[in-house]
Amino acid sequence: MIIAIIIGCEIGFWVFIALGLTARYLLRRRKLGAVLLAMTPLVDLILLVAAGWDLAHGGIATFAHSLAAIYLGFSIAYGHRMIAWADLHFAHRFAHGPAPVKLTGVAYTQACWADVIRTLFAVGISAGVLTLLIWIAADDSSTGALTGTFRVLGTILVLELIWAVSYTLWPKKDPADAKVPEPKM
Template sequence: MIKWIITAEVAFWIVIIAGLFSRYVLQWKKVSILFFLMTPFIDLALVALTVIDLRNGATATTAHGISVIYIGVSIAYGKTMIAWADEKFQTWFLKKASNKQTLTGIAKGIHEMKMWARHATAFTIGSLLFWGMITFVGSQGIEALTGVWRVWGLVLLIDGVISLSYIIFPKKVTS
């Protein structure tokens, strides 16, 4: 199963790089959009492979749980990841100056809370997939899935506390 997760991750970044290359180097904006639209299909393929693997009698493993996290994160952070890759591509390959600002104070806190909300969205999507898989596949041998889900829930809680700390204790604005 882990090979499918790695394959999905590699395919995701190949499609993103191909989209950026076609957009900025080849000036094929419509083709680049097609590449970017392929990313959800990579996620769907990973969901299908995970379900097929479990339906064919595989015992649920941590890798199956990680595939669900991958899908939730990809959906919740997809646009953000593409924007990040776009900015890096322009900076590294097109040698354009970065216009990214370093956030401080309450602006940093608000940004961190927005990113935590994305994490919560990813967790919600992943939770629905976890429980959907358990319902579809059956509840035997799902300890690994529920274990991954619990750890992810703890990570979400810790992320929320850290993100909230940026609001409660904002970093001082330096001149």
């Protein structure tokens, strides 16, 4: 059941974004678009309530509950950025907005380090949600699936950190500056 709710919430998240951007740019109804975009956190609330209710009423903790916690953390931490990304691309495609810029060099490295901070925030939220779910679970013996997820969160954070360090040491080159290798004869 929780997997279906997670899938439904992910679909709902993107539906609210699509409807909000459609209202904003195609229908020229900025206020309606803002309201629809502001509804995206409602999807997170629905997921949190569903996962908590399931565990509080005797549901056995599974990876799906852990996935719900991870989804919530990353949705909250990265949600605004995903909406801004979609807004930029939608505005470019349908409202003659500026073209998205591909980051390279120092700008890309700075974006990677901003993602480390964002991921740290997401991991913290996910860990808090996991702790809440463990606390409200009716069956304490079935929370192993939840407690094991803390290692997954640590791994995600370490991978994000490695990514940022790698681009600090070896910055992403601008395609215009990249040399095309000479063909070997």
